[in-house]
Amino acid sequence: MLLMNRFLGLIAIMTALAGSITVASAHPHVFVTASSELIYAPDGTITGVRHAWVFDDMFSTYALQGIESKTKGVYTREELAPLAQTNVESLKEFAFFTFAKVEGKKQRFNDPVDYYLEKRDAALVLHFTLPFKTPFRAKKMELEIFDPSFFVDFGLEKKDPIKLAGAPASCTMAIQRPSDGAAKAQTMNEDTFMNGENSNYGAMFANKITVDCP
Amino acid sequence: MAGTSPAMTSGWSVVLVCAVVLVVAAMTDASLHHALAQNPFGAPKGVPDSQVGGIIGWLLTKQSEFYRAMSSTIRAAKSDGSAVWTLLAISFAYGIFHAAGPGHGKAVISSYLVANEETAKRGIILSFVSALMQALVAVLIVGIGAWLLNVTAKTMCSTERWVEIASYGLIAAFGARLVWTKGRGFVRALRPSLPAAGPQLAMAHARASVHGHDHHHHEHAHGHAHAHAHAHTAHAEATASAHVHHDDSHHDHVHDEHCGHSHGPTPDQLAGPGGWARGLSAVFTVGIRPCSGAILVLVFALAQGMFWAGIAATFVMGLGTAITVATIAVIAVSAKGLAGRLAGGRDGSGALVMRGIEFGAAALVMLFGVGLLLGYVAAERVTCF
Numbered sequence: 001m002l003l004m005n006r007f008l009g010l011i012a013i014m015t016a017l018a019g020s021i022t023v024a025s026a027h028p029h030v031f032v033t034a035s036s037e038l039i040y041a042p043d044g045t046i047t048g049v050r051h052a053w054v055f056d057d058m059f060s061t062y063a064l065q066g067i068e069s070k071t072k073g074v075y076t077r078e079e080l081a082p083l084a085q086t087n088v089e090s091l092k093e094f095a096f097f098t099f100a101k102v103e104g105k106k107q108r109f110n111d112p113v114d115y116y117l118e119k120r121d122a123a124l125v126l127h128f129t130l131p132f133k134t135p136f137r138a139k140k141m142e143l144e145i146f147d148p149s150f151f152v153d154f155g156l157e158k159k160d161p162i163k164l165a166g167a168p169a170s171c172t173m174a175i176q177r178p179s180d181g182a183a184k185a186q187t188m189n190e191d192t193f194m195n196g197e198n199s200n201y202g203a204m205f206a207n208k209i210t211v212d213c214p
Numbered sequence: 215m216a217g218t219s220p221a222m223t224s225g226w227s228v229v230l231v232c233a234v235v236l237v238v239a240a241m242t243d244a245s246l247h248h249a250l251a252q253n254p255f256g257a258p259k260g261v262p263d264s265q266v267g268g269i270i271g272w273l274l275t276k277q278s279e280f281y282r283a284m285s286s287t288i289r290a291a292k293s294d295g296s297a298v299w300t301l302l303a304i305s306f307a308y309g310i311f312h313a314a315g316p317g318h319g320k321a322v323i324s325s326y327l328v329a330n331e332e333t334a335k336r337g338i339i340l341s342f343v344s345a346l347m348q349a350l351v352a353v354l355i356v357g358i359g360a361w362l363l364n365v366t367a368k369t370m371c372s373t374e375r376w377v378e379i380a381s382y383g384l385i386a387a388f389g390a391r392l393v394w395t396k397g398r399g400f401v402r403a404l405r406p407s408l409p410a411a412g413p414q415l416a417m418a419h420a421r422a423s424v425h426g427h428d429h430h431h432h433e434h435a436h437g438h439a440h441a442h443a444h445a446h447t448a449h450a451e452a453t454a455s456a457h458v459h460h461d462d463s464h465h466d467h468v469h470d471e472h473c474g475h476s477h478g479p480t481p482d483q484l485a486g487p488g489g490w491a492r493g494l495s496a497v498f499t500v501g502i503r504p505c506s507g508a509i510l511v512l513v514f515a516l517a518q519g520m521f522w523a524g525i526a527a528t529f530v531m532g533l534g535t536a537i538t539v540a541t542i543a544v545i546a547v548s549a550k551g552l553a554g555r556l557a558g559g560r561d562g563s564g565a566l567v568m569r570g571i572e573f574g575a576a577a578l579v580m581l582f583g584v585g586l587l588l589g590y591v592a593a594e595r596v597t598c599f
Contacts, residue, residue: 026315027277029507030597058285062513066366086368090599151597153278 028153031056034145035157038211040166041135048109048131049098049143050165060124063087080117080124087126088115096130097147097154102138109133139213146178146206156207164211171213178205273314280308281507284527288515291523298523305511305527309345309534312507317593319344319500320539322385322582324546326496329392329575330486331568334547340497341540347501348508349532351377353525355504356512361521370509371598377503378595379587384499386583392576395487400573403566499583505531506596 037050055063067083069075091097092111100107115128145154156162156177164171283304291297313320323344327337355373359365486492508528515524550571557567585591 026317026593027274027281027312029281029510031282056282056285058282058510058514061517062510063367065360065370065513065517066364083366087599094597094599147597149595149597151595 026151028147028150030059030152032152032154033157034154034207035161035163036143036145036209037163037165038143038167039129040164040168042166043137044168044213045135045137046132046141047135048129049100050114050129051096051098051127051145053126054120055124055126057122060119060122063124064119075117075119077116077118080119084115084117084126087117088112088128094147096128097145097152098130099144099146100132101142101144102136103140107132107136107141137213138211141211141213143209143211144203144206145209146202148202150202150205153205154207162209167211168213171211173212174210176208176210178207273311276311277308277315280304280311284308284511285514288511288518288520288523288527291520292518298526301523301527302530305531306534308507309531309536310538311534312505312531313345313535313538316591317503317505319348319497320542322500322579323496323539324543325575325578325582326392326493327486327543327547328550329396329572329579330488330492330496331550331572332486332493332547334544336485336493337543337547338540340493341543342536343494344497344501345532345536345539346529347497348504348535349528351502352504352508352512352528356509356516356524357521360513360516367513368598370513371596374504374506374509374596375598378593381499381503382583382586382593384502384583386580386587388495388499389576389578389580389583393573393580396569396573396576400569403569496579505535507531 033054035052038046039048039050041047063083064075067075067079069079088111096109096112098109100109109130110133112128112130115126118125118127145156147154156175162173162175164173284301287297287301287304291301319341323337323341326332327340332340355370355377359370359373508531511531512521512524512528515521515527550568553571554564554568557564582591586593589595
């Protein structure tokens, strides 16, 4: 009996070890407050997504390391231009953390345009537009903003984070924030958004936007 | 374990070996599955168990809380000196919780300790050396990069990426070496009737023939860097009385081909083979990779004119990390000790189990290194932009 207990104890310890190793991504090191706009053409097709990402003060300071400015603490758009270029180029590797789907089909983006960085108080704000490769008309579209590896934590602006710019009047929009408990429970059980299964930890914290244009 | 029949012991041993193999396989498999899931459109992954998710979620939340609190505390410390104490407290807590996440060398160090039969005490020391080394590297990167050379974040991030790759490569190489060493030990344990070689064996042989311990001595005296080999040599040269004492106490045992008694020293009498050099090499592989959170904190502190506070916070963070890593290391060593006692000592089938566990743990180290290099294993990888 004692032997059995010890044996089970050993298995428990090793399982715990195994669990602790395989579990979880690291916690986020960058915190972004996002607000985005879905851009519609006059003919009702969606042409792109325009983002405005506010970075947290610690990351903003880190990013500004080594960037020269005429006035200490004040950075003009021109002074920040090289950094914006670096950002945009690096973000490509991560698909700009923006994922769009129409009826299960992934919609691709072209490289960003109209991008610049501005310093707003202590925070860096990155503005950029992601044009869709092919503008499309869709009854229902799903847009997700998140980092699968959860190194970056994306949160939406508290008030009116998502706008439909130039959309037909009949379009409606629903936002699901990761802090919404119901949403989390749903993602853990169903995960219909990405290939039918939740393929990564960061997806549990995804901001999901659904746009219905009947 | 007096009064235990060899049959019962070997029965449990077989079960134990199977269990260990299963656990190692499961760990490897789980690591692969989890890591493959890093690609947003990659292979489907099982949904994390909501109960496990709860604890992990809590850990993540706590880590993020402490991390975010550090920037405001550093700002506060500019005007209010006492805020530095708060900063140190937060950093310490962050270090403890943060080390529970992937990275920081827990898995590599723990596996090494099991593979190389290290003591818990050495494990604790190695954990502290590793964590403090990581803190030092972070301070050096920011001190030299940002403070001295005023490089950009992009440069520092690239440096971090290269250091990561170097670390993972070193882990893989170190693991491969360990697999080679422990693999040989495992193979020898599987084949106890190999012919002897070497002078120390002659002396043992002479004694052995009197009590029919031939195979046992062969198994223990083979010259690769194994604790038992060293110990046995020492024993053979030691006082005859000690040796006699050993033999006397085992006259009652049934002598099967493995002889169920122990000639080796107890684990706490000597640390693993390879001495400190091997242990410190293990630590070096994980110690060179700094905590990316620490780098962000240091750059922020530097920009706020509080670099010294940032340095203090980083080392205190390292202390917290050390405690968590050491705790897990001790658990690993204890688990192995448990296995040893369950398997009925360190000879015969017991030795086979132990060599098997060690080989498995060595393989784990190598797999971690390879997995980390190829991106299969989740790690605190920096995202540079």
